[in-house]
Amino acid sequence: MARINENFLKLKAGYLFPEIARRVNAFSDAEPEKAIRLIRCGIGDVTEPLPPAARSAMKEAVDELGERESFRGYGPEQGYEFLRQAVAENAYAGLGVDADEIFVSDGSKCDTGNILDIFGGGQKIAITDPVYPVYVDTNVMAGNTGEGDDSGQFAGLVYLPCTAENDFTPALPEEKVDLIYLCYPNNPTGTVATAEQLEKWVDYARGNDAVILYDAAYEAYVQDAGLPRSIYEIRGARECAIEFRSFSKNGGFTGTRCAFIVIPKELTGSTAGGERVALHGLWARRHSTKFNGVSYPVQRAAEALFSVEGKTQIRNLVEHYMGNAALLKEACERCGLAVYGGEHSPYVWVRCPEGVDSWGMFDKMLQEAQVVVTPGAGFGAAGEGYFRISAFNSRENVEEVCARIAEVFG
Ligand code: MLT
Numbered sequence: 377m378a379r380i381n382e383n384f385l386k387l388k389a390g391y392l393f394p395e396i397a398r399r400v401n402a403f404s405d406a407e408p409e410k411a412i413r414l415i416r417c418g419i420g421d422v423t424e425p426l427p428p429a430a431r432s433a434m435k436e437a438v439d440e441l442g443e444r445e446s447f448r449g450y451g452p453e454q455g456y457e458f459l460r461q462a463v464a465e466n467a468y469a470g471l472g473v474d475a476d477e478i479f480v481s482d483g484s485k486c487d488t489g490n491i492l493d494i495f496g497g498g499q500k501i502a503i504t505d506p507v508y509p510v511y512v513d514t515n516v517m518a519g520n521t522g523e524g525d526d527s528g529q530f531a532g533l534v535y536l537p538c539t540a541e542n543d544f545t546p547a548l549p550e551e552k553v554d555l556i557y558l559c560y561p562n563n564p565t566g567t568v569a570t571a572e573q574l575e576k577w578v579d580y581a582r583g584n585d586a587v588i589l590y591d592a593a594y595e596a597y598v599q600d601a602g603l604p605r606s607i608y609e610i611r612g613a614r615e616c617a618i619e620f621r622s623f624s625k626n627g628g629f630t631g632t633r634c635a636f637i638v639i640p641k642e643l644t645g646s647t648a649g650g651e652r653v654a655l656h657g658l659w660a661r662r663h664s665t666k667f668n669g670v671s672y673p674v675q676r677a678a679e680a681l682f683s684v685e686g687k688t689q690i691r692n693l694v695e696h697y698m699g700n701a702a703l704l705k706e707a708c709e710r711c712g713l714a715v716y717g718g719e720h721s722p723y724v725w726v727r728c729p730e731g732v733d734s735w736g737m738f739d740k741m742l743q744e745a746q747v748v749v750t751p752g753a754g755f756g757a758a759g760e761g762y763f764r765i766s767a768f769n770s771r772e773n774v775e776e777v778c779a780r781i782a783e784v785f786g
Contacts, residue, residue, distance in 0.1 A: 381517065383516055383518070383519045384516075386516050386521070386523055386524055386530070387513060387516055387517070387524070388524055388528075392509045392755070393419045393750075396418050396419070396738075396754070400414070400416075400418075400742065403743075413746040415746065415747050415748070415769070415773050415780075416748045416769075417747055417765045417767075417768075417777060418748040418749060418750045418766065419766065420563070420625065420722060420723065420766045420768050422624070422625065422628040422630050422693075422697075423768055423770055423773075424628055424693055424697075426628050426632065426677075427680075427681065427689035427690065429686035430627055430677035430681055432680070433673075433680035434674065434677040434680075435673075436676070437672055437675075437676035440672075448672050450668060451672055453663050453664040453667055454478075454479050454663060454669075455480025455481075456480070456675050458679055459480055459636075459676075459679045460475040460476070461475045462678075462679045462682040463475070463636055464478060465682075467682075468608065471608045473608060474641075477639055477640055478637075478638055479663050480634065480635075480636045480670050481634075483634075483635045484593045484620045484621065484622040484624070484635045484637075487620050487635060487637050488508070488514070488557075488591060489510055489513075490662070490666075491659075492514055492518045493662050494645075494655060494658040495554075495587075495645065497519060497520060498520075499520065500551065500553040500554050501515055501532075501533055501555045501556075501557075502534040502555070502556045502557070503536065503756075504536045504538050504557065504559070505536060505538065505756035505757060505759070506565065506752055506756040506762070507559070507755055508559055509754065509756075512530065512756070520533075527753075528756060534549050534551065535756070537758040538565055539758055540714065540716065540727065544567040544716060544725075545573060548576060548577070552584050552586075553584065554584075554585075555587055556577065556581060556586055556588045556589065558574075558589070558591070558607075559590075559592075559593070560574075560590075560594075560604075561594040561597050561720045562594075562717070563591075563593070563594060563721075563723060564723055564759065564764045565716060565723070565725045566701075566716060566718050566719070566721035566722075566723040566724060567716065567717055567721070568598060568603055570603060571604050574604055574607060574610045574613075575610055575611075578607070578611070578616060578617070581616035582615060582616050586616065587617070587655070588607065588613070588616055589617075590613075590617050591620045592621050593621060595621065596626035596690060597697075597722055598720045599698070599719065600720065606619060607619050614643065615640070617643070618637060618639050618643065619637065620635070620637050621636055621638075622634075622635035625768075626681070626690050626693070626694065627681045627690055628693060633670065633674065634677070634678040637659075639655050640656070641654060641656050643656065645658075698767070700767035700771065700774040701717075701718040701719075701721070701723070701724055702718065703775065704718065704724045704767055704774060704778065704781075705719075705724050707777070707778035707782060708726050708765075708785075710782065710786070711781060711782060711785035711786050712785070713729065713785060714726070714727035718767065722766065723764050723765070723766060724764070726763055726764070727761060728762060729785070734751035734753035734754070734760055734763055735751045737749065738751040741763070744783075744784050745777075745780040745784050749763045749764060749765050749766075750764040750765075751763055765777070
């Protein structure tokens, strides 16, 4: 008898974004005429073409593969040296991250889920709420939680609510935890952490022998040079934090797929018997066993994002999406809605009007405006009463969404 992993049965609904797609498809089947006007501001998926620097590097790399002399088969599982070096020199200039502490992968979604392979069971895990659903769902699958309740919370996890009432700033856990997920700029609330706030987390983690899993997939959207883009800007973070980064949201690689994680060599965890073990070695072992590397053309394209032209092209993309975020924020504010985020992040987080819950708002926007948004409750119990609008879109679509918001709420 092939036994299943029964932890999967604890997951009540489908994964958030396919669930939204399912509901949108049902709407399109039921109302084909309205569906023609659909504008998707749900999942944070980029819409603008790949930067030219990445495209030419990718094409050249494909041509190299077409010649016997320059053909390449399997690459190094951890990523080619040229990309790891470019990441160390550019993304972590002055922060003391070495190329061999970087592991290239096909996405932060996979990395934030897969990282659980190197941690044991029975740990206390702290998760901000609302949160990117992958952190919760992968812990459920790994058996790190009990059952879920009607609000979507799972027994055993330590939830740290982030709402307007606490300025979307999670309090430090009251009990001792072992793993802490943080994401800044935050998905979904669009808020950003100051260095002082991150210092508190690093102090907590070091004081409690905990590891911070720091998701910085949206770091390119930080607009203020005084705000940290990497957890390693904080003294002591190398001893307590793993950082996740991606080329998806800066270089428009959501379909191209390339990301990386940083595991500093001095970062350790403990065996049940108290022996300290370097997490770097465990992840290297895991990565080389379960992963065969990102394709050569894609790694060359990612490397090109660090060239002078590549950096300018990324800046232009970020400016475009941030311009969209500003328009969406203004449009909601003009209608008297309470709006958060959107200043250092491509996500605008909006409070639902009195008497409408998150999924009610999703339905209202779909039915009355044919705009797809993400219901806040899909990101966790504390997201109830909010919805998220993604600024990843063309300017034309965003202007149209703003006009429709005014029609529905104005
Ligand atoms: C989101 O919409 O929250 C993200 O785009 C999903 C993802 O990056 O996997």
